[in-house]
Amino acid sequence: MKKVKFEAKLAVLRIPVRNMSYNIFMPITPNPKTQQYLGRKLRELREQKEKTQQEVADSIGIDVSYYAGIERAEKNPSVAILEALCKLYKISSSQILPF
Numbered sequence: 001m002k003k004v005k006f007e008a009k010l011a012v013l014r015i016p017v018r019n020m021s022y023n024i025f026m027p028i029t030p031n032p033k034t035q036q037y038l039g040r041k042l043r044e045l046r047e048q049k050e051k052t053q054q055e056v057a058d059s060i061g062i063d064v065s066y067y068a069g070i071e072r073a074e075k076n077p078s079v080a081i082l083e084a085l086c087k088l089y090k091i092s093s094s095q096i097l098p099f
Helices: 032-048 053-060 064-071 079-089
Strands: none
Touching (some): 032 064
């Protein structure tokens, strides 16, 4: 077997931080109808699976009061929480989101 010499070169991209800006907080208010639809769908799924709010909250790692707020359309869940809920119920996001 013939040995081949391989040399790898690493390129480093340097971007000055002072020239970059990010908007971390954007003043976007959630659509109340979307929140109500989401909360209603989550409650229906939970009741179909015969789970309590506490069981659902514990299984996705959030506080039960926060989960209850999502169902009541008082809280706006993050994408990570929506993903965890979809995995828990084994559904796609299109089944709980109206868009």
